[in-house]
Amino acid sequence: xxxxxxxxxxxxxxxxxxxxxxxxxxxxxxxxxxxxxxxxxxxxxxxxxxxxxxxxxxxxxxxxxxxxxxxxxxxxxxxxxxxxxxxxxxxxxxxxxxxxxxxxxxxxxxxxxxxxxxxxxxxxxxxxxxxxxxxxxxxxxxxxxxxxxxxxxxxxxxxxxxxxxxxxxxxxxxxxxxxxxxxxxxxxxxxxxxxxxxxxxxxxxxxxxxxxxxxxxxxxxxxxxxxxxxxxxxxxxxxxxxxxxxxxxxxxxxxxxxxx
Amino acid sequence: xxxxxxxxxxxxxxxxxxxxxxxxxxxxxxxxxxxxxxxxxxxxxxxxxxxxxxxxxxxxxxxxxxxxxxxxxxxxxxxxxxxxxxxxxxxxxxxxxxxxxxxxxxxxxxxxxxxxxxxxxxxxxxxxxxxxxxxxxxxxxxxxxxxxxxxxxxxxxxxxxxxxxxxxxxxxxxxxxxxxxxxxxxxxxxxxxxxxxxxxxxxxxxxxxxxxxxxxxxxxxxxxxxxxxxxxxxxxxxxxxxxxxxxxxxxxxxxxxxxxxxxxxxxxxxxxxxxxxxxxxxxxxxxxxxxxxxxxxxxxxxxxxxxxxxxxxxxxxxxxxxxxx
Amino acid sequence: xxxxxxxxxxxxxxxxxxxxxxxxxxxxxxxxxxxxxxxxxxxxxxxxxxxxxxxxxxxxxxxxxxxxxxxxxxxxxxxxxxxxxxxxxxxxxxxxxxxxxxxxxxxxxxxxxxxxxxxxxxxxxxxxxxxxxxxxxxxxxxxxxxxxxxxxxxxxxxxxxxxxxxxxxxxxxxxxxxxxxxxxxxxxxxxxxxxxxxxxxxxxxxxxxxxxxxxxxxxxxxxxxxxxxxxxxxxxxxxxxxxxxxxxxxxxxxxxxxxxxxxxxxxxxxxxxxxxxxxxxxxxxxxxxxx
Numbered sequence: 001x002x003x004x005x006x007x008x009x010x011x012x013x014x015x016x017x018x019x020x021x022x023x024x025x026x027x028x029x030x031x032x033x034x035x036x037x038x039x040x041x042x043x044x045x046x047x048x049x050x051x052x053x054x055x056x057x058x059x060x061x062x063x064x065x066x067x068x069x070x071x072x073x074x075x076x077x078x079x080x081x082x083x084x085x086x087x088x089x090x091x092x093x094x095x096x097x098x099x100x101x102x103x104x105x106x107x108x109x110x111x112x113x114x115x116x117x118x119x120x121x122x123x124x125x126x127x128x129x130x131x132x133x134x135x136x137x138x139x140x141x142x143x144x145x146x147x148x149x150x151x152x153x154x155x156x157x158x159x160x161x162x163x164x165x166x167x168x169x170x171x172x173x174x175x176x177x178x179x180x181x182x183x184x185x186x187x188x189x190x191x192x193x194x195x196x197x198x199x200x201x202x203x204x205x206x207x208x209x210x211x212x213x214x215x216x217x218x219x220x221x222x223x224x225x226x227x228x229x230x231x232x233x234x235x236x237x238x239x240x241x242x243x244x245x246x247x248x249x250x251x252x253x254x255x256x257x258x259x260x
Numbered sequence: 261x262x263x264x265x266x267x268x269x270x271x272x273x274x275x276x277x278x279x280x281x282x283x284x285x286x287x288x289x290x291x292x293x294x295x296x297x298x299x300x301x302x303x304x305x306x307x308x309x310x311x312x313x314x315x316x317x318x319x320x321x322x323x324x325x326x327x328x329x330x331x332x333x334x335x336x337x338x339x340x341x342x343x344x345x346x347x348x349x350x351x352x353x354x355x356x357x358x359x360x361x362x363x364x365x366x367x368x369x370x371x372x373x374x375x376x377x378x379x380x381x382x383x384x385x386x387x388x389x390x391x392x393x394x395x396x397x398x399x400x401x402x403x404x405x406x407x408x409x410x411x412x413x414x415x416x417x418x419x420x421x422x423x424x425x426x427x428x429x430x431x432x433x434x435x436x437x438x439x440x441x442x443x444x445x446x447x448x449x450x451x452x453x454x455x456x457x458x459x460x461x462x463x464x465x466x467x468x469x470x471x472x473x474x475x476x477x478x479x480x481x482x483x484x485x486x487x488x489x490x491x492x493x494x495x496x497x498x499x500x501x502x503x504x505x506x507x508x509x510x511x512x513x514x515x516x517x518x519x520x521x522x523x524x525x526x527x528x529x530x531x532x533x534x535x536x537x538x539x540x541x542x543x544x545x546x547x548x549x550x551x552x553x554x555x556x557x558x559x560x561x562x563x564x565x566x567x568x569x570x571x572x573x574x575x576x577x578x579x580x581x582x583x584x585x
Numbered sequence: 586x587x588x589x590x591x592x593x594x595x596x597x598x599x600x601x602x603x604x605x606x607x608x609x610x611x612x613x614x615x616x617x618x619x620x621x622x623x624x625x626x627x628x629x630x631x632x633x634x635x636x637x638x639x640x641x642x643x644x645x646x647x648x649x650x651x652x653x654x655x656x657x658x659x660x661x662x663x664x665x666x667x668x669x670x671x672x673x674x675x676x677x678x679x680x681x682x683x684x685x686x687x688x689x690x691x692x693x694x695x696x697x698x699x700x701x702x703x704x705x706x707x708x709x710x711x712x713x714x715x716x717x718x719x720x721x722x723x724x725x726x727x728x729x730x731x732x733x734x735x736x737x738x739x740x741x742x743x744x745x746x747x748x749x750x751x752x753x754x755x756x757x758x759x760x761x762x763x764x765x766x767x768x769x770x771x772x773x774x775x776x777x778x779x780x781x782x783x784x785x786x787x788x789x790x791x792x793x794x795x796x797x798x799x800x801x802x803x804x805x806x807x808x809x810x811x812x813x814x815x816x817x818x819x820x821x822x823x824x825x826x827x828x829x830x831x832x833x834x835x836x837x838x839x840x841x842x843x844x845x846x847x848x849x850x851x852x853x854x855x856x857x858x859x860x861x862x863x864x865x866x867x868x869x870x871x872x873x874x875x876x
Contacts, residue, residue: 052466072469081470088467090460092527100453101460105472107453111481114452115445121452128453168472329678376861382677383621387815388860391853394808398853402846511808515685522682555693561686565679566671 003028003172003203004049009058011041011048011227018044019227022058026172026205026220031198033206033214035238036224037247042207043085045224046174049205050082051075062172077105081170083161085177085207091150095141095160098149099132102167135163139193155186162193172203179210191217215239223247282530283444290436294429303428305544307500310435311493312536314442316520317529318489321446323518324526325455326482327462328378329386331514332393333490338400338509339366340491341498342407345415348499350406355418359495363488370487371480378479390511397509412505415498431500438496439533442489446529449485458482459527490517519561525571534573588719593841594834595717599726599795601833602733606788607810608817608825609740610781616757616820617777620669620680624688626807627695628785631657633798634695636790637704646707654786660691661782665775673774688807695800706793729791736787737826744822749776757820805849812856818866827867 004026011019018041026032034042047053049060051072059068062078070078081102090098107128113121136142139159144152152160158178165173175194179187187210194204194217208214214221215235223231223244231241238244290310297303315337322328343362347353353361377388401410418425418434425431449455460468461475469475498504507513516539524535539560543553568575607625614622635653640646664687672683709728714721744750749772756763756773764770788806789798796802809832817828832852840848859866 050470052470071474072466073472073474076470076472084467088464088470090463090467092459092463093456097456097459101456101468101473102471104453104457104460109453109457109478111449111454111485114449114454115485117448117452125452164471323678327676327678329681331681377857380860380864383615383681383819384815384860384864386621386677386681387811388857390808391812391857391860394853395850395857398847398850511804515689518682518685551697552693554696555690558686558689558691558693562668562683562690565675565683565686566668569672569675569679 005061030219031204033218033221040224041227079171081165082174095144102164139163174205309537309540310439313533314493315490316532316536317446318486320532322486326458330389332389334513335393335396336487336490337494340494344495345498363491366491370484374480374483401506418499525573531573591720593837597834597837601830603788604813605826605829608814608829610784611814612825614781623684626803627691628782629789630803632786632789633793637706650790657782657786661778665778703799708794812852
């Protein structure tokens with residue numbers, strides 16, 4: 001059963017192809033990683049898959065439903081959640097409020113009930129609060145519940161973004177470099193979390209540079225280079241693909257040359 | 261065990277939440293204040309402060325919480341005032357019905373104006389709202405057959421079910437009740453999913469949209485709510501003063517309202533009330549300095565933004581919290 | 586073209602040139618710092634008021650004008666140094682409010698230093714109208730147009746040839762890169778406010794003989810200049826000139842053929858339309874939208 005079907009996806013910035021004629025499928029309840037050298041178009045792809053960018057061509061379907069061209073919040077409503085490479089935490093709120101904001105789709109957001117604070121809304125708020133606290137506990141953040149986000153350490157903010165994304169109960173969660181800047185213990189915790197999510201039925205799409213993490217958790221890996229599919233398959237298949245090795249070593253070469 | 265401790269925590273702290281505790285405190289202040297009033301002049305200043313507070317509580321939802329600027333809210337205030345006045349004076353409607361109709365009309369105008377305008381951000385939004393406000397003030401000043409032009413127009417007194425509000429005491433009670441209602445509504449909104457959505461889109465529209473928040477819809481909604489607050493205050497002002505002029509829609513007046521919100525403290529409902537009150541009372545108290553009013557206002561605005569960018573009330577309450585901890 | 590419409594065109598170009606000078610000030614500051622300076626109209630007022638009072642106190646007209654322009658320049662530098670420069674990292678709303686505060690402060694100070702009355706400044710070369718193809722044109726109108734052309738020429742030399750001008754342009758294209766190559770963006774900020782204030786003051790001394798000047802006469806001129814900058818494309822120098830002249834012409838023709846009562850509405854209706862339909866303005870400037 002396919003969850004997400006991408007076909008012929010193309011995105012150009014000023015004539016440069018960031019993503020070019022890309023097609024792939026992501027099956028439900030699997031961990032699907034997207035890797036590639038710097039500038040391969042991974043974050044651009046996530047921006048396309050969440051509606052932040054409008055593709056120049058191609059389509060994105062979730063369970064057969066066409067999402068291409070829909071506004072960002074409609075992608076979210078269809079069940080796609082996401083975290084960001086550069087943190088996009090709501091720094092003017094407490095950790096708890098951040099996670100409760102993530103539950104927006106599951107809340108009643110009528111203007112009149114909000115203004116009048118109806119009993120129904122009060123009940124829903126209490127329930128929302130309990131669930132958000134549960135998620136904070138799930139990610140080991142309960143100590144920060146009432147702390148303002150701008151006073152939290154980096155690692156905790158990374159997990160807070162995941163908690164906020166999970167609060168919307170997404171069917172598919174896109175993680176953009178969740179282990180970046182984390183120590184090995186924290187990265188291992190993220191790996192455990194990703195497996196648990198997949199087992200509970202959430203599809204996880206992972207963009208990550210930490211190869212140990214990627215190889216350890218992925219059911220399927222898509223390798224991008226210059227916005228195109230370079231290779232695809234299981235961890236073992238991708239690891240042994242000579243094109244992948246070349247692309248990575250080539251990328252390393254240019255980086256070294258750039259520093260020289 | 262855990263549930264009961266949570267409930268305990270809620271019981272101990274209810275008075276400290278802005279919604280219940282703050283409103284109770286504000287109600288107390290509104291009730292006790294007249295004891296210190298020596299004459300009608302005090303009532304007059306207090307009523308002006310209350311009316312400005314109502315506008316600023318609404319405007320703060322837009323500027324402080326949602327982070328969307330408006331330099332044209334005096335336009336909504338004036339439309340509410342003229343709408344009420346025209347329906348009551350020219351067409352003989354009962355004043356209360358005229359007020360409600362005018363406010364509803366302004367809500368519709370705000371919706372139609374807000375939908376296209378709120379797609380703009382930052383400077384461009386500031387200019388568009390400014391343009392709207394200036395257009396309203398010029399139309400009101402020039403359409404003299406209907407509005408009496410630059411000289412303004414007379415407004416009949418407010419009456420409800422045979423009771424005519426004339427005394428300062430009656431108006432103080434009306435405005436006080438309306439202010440409490442406004443604060444209650446605003447604080448409810450702030451502590452609802454909608455309030456979180458507004459704060460979220462203030463920080464990052466992309467992250468808010470990823471969380472499923474329909475940013476354009478929430479921006480238009482809060483724009484309409486803030487316009488309704490301004491229009492209601494406008495209608496009340498027209499009936500209270502018995503007279504209304506197009507200068508109530510001027511750019512300078514819009515800026516005055518923004519000053520009050522910013523001075524009191526952005527993203528703080530009680531800050532908006534404090535800002536509106538202080539900046540209404542101050543010029544009255546310093547009549548000796550009448551000459552310097554504009555300069556003092558400007559200097560105050562700049563100094564607040566440079567030295568206390570969060571505004572007076574949030575900065576002070578922050579210091580207080582740090583002190584007690 | 587009839588004499589009547591020629592008359593309207595001449596009047597429109599005169600006010601349009603003034604709007605263009607004010608709009609140039611907006612764009613210079615916006616480019617250098619990303620700030621919309623709501624006190625731009627007050628520079629116009631300071632120029633006009635200073636020149637009028639200095640002349641009334643017996644100073645020769647050219648000297649009075651030079652002093653007035655210099656005084657406004659100093660006020661501009663002070664505004665950049667003591668207010669805007671201190672809040673460089675603040676968000677857009679904060680910066681807008683700071684400059685609004687500055688405009689109130691300057692108007693308030695003008696009330697105290699001068700008064701609330703209307704002042705006049707004599708024309709640079711007499712009041713005898715010139716006949717041109719049947720239209721009567723004030724000599725001051727010709728001065729306005731000539732000085733505006735000269736100012737635009739000097740500005741294009743400044744931004745194209747001088748070190749400081751090029752640094753200011755570079756900063757507007759990419760502030761970070763400019764800092765990396767060693768441009769001191771604080772100097773650029775100061776220079777932009779100083780330059781914008783001088784332009785405003787020139788507009789002020791040019792328009793004062795035609796419309797008089799008072800402590801609050803800068804407000805409407807500032808807002809119109811603003812509308813002109815938007816119309817032409819915020820941040821674009823040719824756009825500011827085109828926007829100013831277009832707005833002046835539209836106003837003058839609308840006042841002549843439609844209704845003079847609604848003349849002032851034109852600028853804002855046009856500005857709203859431009860913002861909603863083509864936010865980049867006529868000459869397609871960069872918009873503020875960033876994703």
